[in-house]
Amino acid sequence: MPEHDPEQELGPKITSALQNQAHNQSGLQRNGLATEARRRVHRRRQGWLAVAGAVAVIVVGGVGVNLLTNNSPVATSSSDSGGSAVPKRSGNALAPTPEAAGSACPTDHPILRAAGPSALQASTGLDLNTPVTGMRACRYGFAEGGTGLLGQENFDAATAQQVVDAIKVLPERNPALPVFKCAPPTAKPSEAIVLRFETGAGVREIWVEYDGCQSAGFFTGSHTYGLYAAPLKLFMTGSVRPSGGTYLNALKGW
Incomplete structure (x- = not known):
């Protein structure tokens, strides 16, 4: 009957454990890389949404300014007309030229x-x-x-x-x-x-x-x-x- 050698029993176990650990580490690495990739994609998406929102605000604001500029009445004095010789009215009749x-x-x-x-x-x-x-x-x-x-x-x-x-x-x-x-x-x-x-x-x-x-x-x-x-x-x-x-x-x- 051969003699029992403990080292022979530990060798395969150690080898299996090392293989399992290596396998787990590679899985963790893959999981970590995937998580990091998803996190970066999420950050880019949030950045694009922020930029799009800012552009929309600028466009809407610009349209509002244009509408206010084009539609708001502007008071002008008589001097703005270049002194055009228009007869002034006195009551319901034109004052004589x-x-x-x-x-x-x-x-x-x-x-x-x-x-x-x-x-x-x-x-x-x-x-x-x-x-x-x-x-x-x-x-x-x-x-x-x-x-x-x-x-x-x-x-x-x-x-x-x-x-x-x-x-x-x-x-x-x-x-x-x-x-x-x-x-x-x-x-x-x-x-x-x-x-x-x-x-x-x-x-x-x-x-x-x-x-x-x-x-x-x-x-x-x-x-x-x-x-x-x-x-x-x-x-x-x-x-x-x-x-x-x-x-x-x-x-x-x-």
Whole structure:
């Protein structure tokens, strides 16, 4: 019978134990590597989610700023408009522009001192081919105690142009009107009308004579047109309408 050797029994056991330990260690290593890999993937995923959330906040915030910028009313002062020449309103009506204000009837008009309608200068008179944008009719009296402005009326561009068109087709004299021979004291008219037209070059005038016995008609400073009813009835209204006149008394339809 062979002799029992303890070393022979321990050898296989030690070898088996070592193999088991090595196997367990490799398993632990594999498990540890897998765990570490999962942990890293989880951290990367959390990082991506954080970045995506930050981008979404920035985009939403930018859209909100744009909406506020585009839709919010911005108060601007009148100086921001570059001083555009827009007429200011007074109540429900437009305040007169400088041109309209300049066409107002002067209380001391040159016609009050003029020797006659021929004193109107061509530079002040209206060229009937000039476009007009408005008109002021001014009635002046020359009689003692009644000298000065007797009345005035304002007319729009359409009426002003109608007056011009009605005058420009007239001859130099109306043959239907009488020719008077009178003494100098009665030659001067007691009143006359000044038509002040608004134009692009400023105010231009036509003097209208219908009284006395010197002359009658429409005077532009460069031309004389006969006195006819067609232009007169367009502006002889209100305070500008005379009660009569030497030539008006002989003229029908005004």
